[in-house]
Amino acid sequence: MLVVVSAPSGAGKTTLCREVRKVAKGLAYSISYTTRPPRPGEVDGVDFHFVGETVFRAMVEGGEFAEWAVVHGNLYGTSARTLEGTQERGEDLLLDIDTQGARQLRKRHPEGCYVFVVAPSMEELEARLRERRSDAPEEIARRMARAREEIASWREYDYLIVNRRLDEAVRQLGCIIEAERGRTSRLSLELPDLDLPGEGRRS
Amino acid sequence: MLVVVSAPSGAGKTTLCREVRKVAKGLAYSISYTTRPPRPGEVDGVDFHFVGETVFRAMVEGGEFAEWAVVHGNLYGTSARTLEGTQERGEDLLLDIDTQGARQLRKRHPEGCYVFVVAPSMEELEARLRERRSDAPEEIARRMARAREEIASWREYDYLIVNRRLDEAVRQLGCIIEAERGRTSRLSLELPDLDLPGEGRRS
Numbered sequence: 340m341l342v343v344v345s346a347p348s349g350a351g352k353t354t355l356c357r358e359v360r361k362v363a364k365g366l367a368y369s370i371s372y373t374t375r376p377p378r379p380g381e382v383d384g385v386d387f388h389f390v391g392e393t394v395f396r397a398m399v400e401g402g403e404f405a406e407w408a409v410v411h412g413n414l415y416g417t418s419a420r421t422l423e424g425t426q427e428r429g430e431d432l433l434l435d436i437d438t439q440g441a442r443q444l445r446k447r448h449p450e451g452c453y454v455f456v457v458a459p460s461m462e463e464l465e466a467r468l469r470e471r472r473s474d475a476p477e478e479i480a481r482r483m484a485r486a487r488e489e490i491a492s493w494r495e496y497d498y499l500i501v502n503r504r505l506d507e508a509v510r511q512l513g514c515i516i517e518a519e520r521g522r523t524s525r526l527s528l529e530l531p532d533l534d535l536p537g538e539g540r541r542s
Numbered sequence: 543m544l545v546v547v548s549a550p551s552g553a554g555k556t557t558l559c560r561e562v563r564k565v566a567k568g569l570a571y572s573i574s575y576t577t578r579p580p581r582p583g584e585v586d587g588v589d590f591h592f593v594g595e596t597v598f599r600a601m602v603e604g605g606e607f608a609e610w611a612v613v614h615g616n617l618y619g620t621s622a623r624t625l626e627g628t629q630e631r632g633e634d635l636l637l638d639i640d641t642q643g644a645r646q647l648r649k650r651h652p653e654g655c656y657v658f659v660v661a662p663s664m665e666e667l668e669a670r671l672r673e674r675r676s677d678a679p680e681e682i683a684r685r686m687a688r689a690r691e692e693i694a695s696w697r698e699y700d701y702l703i704v705n706r707r708l709d710e711a712v713r714q715l716g717c718i719i720e721a722e723r724g725r726t727s728r729l730s731l732e733l734p735d736l737d738l739p740g741e742g743r744r745s
Binding site: 455493494496497498499500510511513514515517518519521522523524526 | 658696697699700701702703713714716717718720721722724725726727729
């Protein structure tokens, strides 16, 4: 199962994804490739694969991305190999990607679980972007404008999380993952000892 | 939102429904009408509305049931008024009903959340029925035969809970309810302060 999480910058998506991995067992994480320079504290190969634009473009040409998009002038992409690998192993994969990338994935993986995260209000979103202090005022204005565009696509997602408090949002995302794992439409080989009559197991 | 829980007799559905109401906030419970005599400890108006067959049949004639069915020779029904009342008040309603009743409700309320509960195996189900001691051997055999029929319809449901341990099953059902409350398809009036652009609120 793919769990795709999108959110406007500042809604708390990155922290939420990090925290939910501590709670939800058996959830792999897709480390995106990006041409954006690392922020303080970000580690190459952990938070992102940081690459130059030439490398990124070559990967695009080589068909190495399951999705890729331009966000705030930087390139972001998801490794197709990561996606295929976790699917082959039957693992669940958490992806932290923007609305454009999610749209691309949804076409090929409509069975995925798509979650949109928002701050409780636009004012709160702006306040959070200011608190981050890593962005210049014009960058904040740019992110707010883009946030409005992104939020407009929330109905394309299966679930909406209003991130008022981190612990509640983490619990909610954890619940979505746990609930989705019990969807009958996902259950095929996963009923080993039930001896169900009727339709029974699909293999 | 309607949360409909079905399970073969002995799978632990009644206990599960009772426990999840302690965990999930804002969840009303639909007390079924039945012609079955009360078991030890069952309270009229709390566990069931216990009525005679004449009263039940009159209610059927009067269109007072949203669904009704014959289960193990007894009549069971859900009050249409209860259903309408909670929907008008925008409450979530938990219903503990059999597969026939669930099928009737699904036709009129496909947007509801349908959960099927099973014991980990048929052997375990039979052991649980025996432990209950309230049923005679022929009654147990009858319930097991019916269980096989009911389990065959598990794919009609949205979610499957394998009740290995009560606390885990309670947590899982609680998660399903919490996750479903955040489904974008259910969110219409429930975004009071988000000031979402684009499609915005539906009212």
